[in-house]
Amino acid sequence: MTNxxxxxxxxxxxxxxxxxxxxxxxxxxxxxxHRLNPVRLGYVRRQIDxxxxxxxxxxxxxxxKSAIDVGCGAGLLAEPLARLGAAVTGLDAAAESIAVARDHxxxxxxxxxxxxxxxxxxxxxxxxxxxxxxxxxxxxxxxxFVTGLAGALAPGGLMILSTPNxxxxxxxxxxxxxxxxxxxxxxxxxxxxxLTPDELTGLLEAAGLKxxxxxxxxxxxxxxxxxxxxxxxxxFVTAVAT
Numbered sequence: 001m002t003n004x005x006x007x008x009x010x011x012x013x014x015x016x017x018x019x020x021x022x023x024x025x026x027x028x029x030x031x032x033x034h035r036l037n038p039v040r041l042g043y044v045r046r047q048i049d050x051x052x053x054x055x056x057x058x059x060x061x062x063x064x065k066s067a068i069d070v071g072c073g074a075g076l077l078a079e080p081l082a083r084l085g086a087a088v089t090g091l092d093a094a095a096e097s098i099a100v101a102r103d104h105x106x107x108x109x110x111x112x113x114x115x116x117x118x119x120x121x122x123x124x125x126x127x128x129x130x131x132x133x134x135x136x137x138x139x140x141x142x143x144x145f146v147t148g149l150a151g152a153l154a155p156g157g158l159m160i161l162s163t164p165n166x167x168x169x170x171x172x173x174x175x176x177x178x179x180x181x182x183x184x185x186x187x188x189x190x191x192x193x194x195l196t197p198d199e200l201t202g203l204l205e206a207a208g209l210k211x212x213x214x215x216x217x218x219x220x221x222x223x224x225x226x227x228x229x230x231x232x233x234x235x236f237v238t239a240v241a242t
Contacts, residue, residue, distance in 0.1 A: 006095045007139040007148065008118045011231075014136075015187060016073065016096030023074035024104055030073075032184050033134075037076050039225045040133055040219055040236075044160055046076075047213065047238045048084070048129070051158045060085030066130040068152060070119050071135030075112065082110045085130065090112040091121075119148035131164045136192045136200070143203055149199040150207035150241075158210065159239045162201035162217070166194035169232045173219070197231055204239045213238040 022031045023139030035105045045061075048054055054061035064083035072090035074097050082105075083090045092098050095116040104110045115121070131151050139145045153159050164170045171191045178184040195203075216231035227236075 007120060007141050007145045009138060009140045012138045013093035014213050015185070016092075017096035018096060019185060020074060020100045023097065026043055026191070030076075032178060033073070035082075036134075036217075036225055039227060040052060040077060040162065041080055043162075043215065043217075043227060044081075045084075047160055050051070051155040051240070054090075059083075062086035062129065062173040066154070067129035067131065068122075068127040070130070070152075071138070072101060072114070072212060073097050074124035075104055075114070077133060078114075079105060079108060079110055081129070081131070086111075089115065089125075089127065091115050091117050091119060092138050093094060093118060107239055110117055119145060120150060122148070122152050125152060125158055126157070128154050128157045130157065130159040131161070133160075134164070136161065136195060137164050137189065142195060142200075143206070146200075146203040146207045150209055153209070153241055155241060157241065158205075160236060161194065161200070161239075162234065162236045163200065164189070164194045164234045165231055166191065166196050166199075166231045170194060170234070173233055180185050197235055197237070201202045202236055204237065208242055209240045211237055 019029045022224045023030045026034040049056050065086050066080045067086035068089040070091045072078045078088050078090040098114045098116040101114045121130050136142050156214040174189050175191055177236050197214050204211055217234040218228035219231045220226050
């Protein structure tokens with residue numbers, strides 16, 4: 001297992017840590033994440049129901065299961081996972097984000113194990129559900145990061161990732177528009193570090209996982225972000241252990 005410095009980029013951690021206090025403000029610097037979150041949750045729930053044959057009407061399909069959100073920020077995904085019944089661990093490289101996440105979870109009456117650490121620190125811990133949303137494009141070594149995620153996946157578990165695709169559309173939408181117009185803080189993304197679905201699938205397969213679904217996330221001017229067959233902007237990947 002590689003050490004934490006291999007995948008955590010201190011500059012990235014500092015960049016996101018500086019935004020921590022504003023993370024839960026739906027009109028603040030993390031407004032785009034708030035807009036993405038319902039689509040994320042819908043996709044995650046769909047994969048949970050399919051993998052564990054859960055009743056879509058069950059409000060706690062993850063009860064009795066463990067989940068980890070790697071790169072959790074201030075808890076936009078970790079908190080819903082806890083409400084779905086999971087025992088949740090949240091990892092983030094930015095200590096400032098973890099502090100905000102802890103305070104927010106406590107105010108909501110949620111018990112979440114938040115840690116300011118990288119995936120490499122898990123040292124043999126295993127989780128039924130491993131999530132990492134819009135994170136791999138910010139690490140220093142994507143292959144080592146995926147290896148760490150794979151090592152945290154329990155037998156019979158489920159892994160769900162999301163990330164922007166490396167296409168002209170994503171460059172225009174994420175860098176030129178979103179960052180250029182101030183909807184996302186400038187310097188948040190490096191387009192050259194975006195991964196294509198084939199590249200990410202290759203990393204997952206090399207780590208001993210089987211990709212079972214790749215679904216795009218598109219933007220509709222009327223509906224906002226939606227799940228789509230079009231993967232040109234952003235996409236989700238679901239994988240299981242082989």
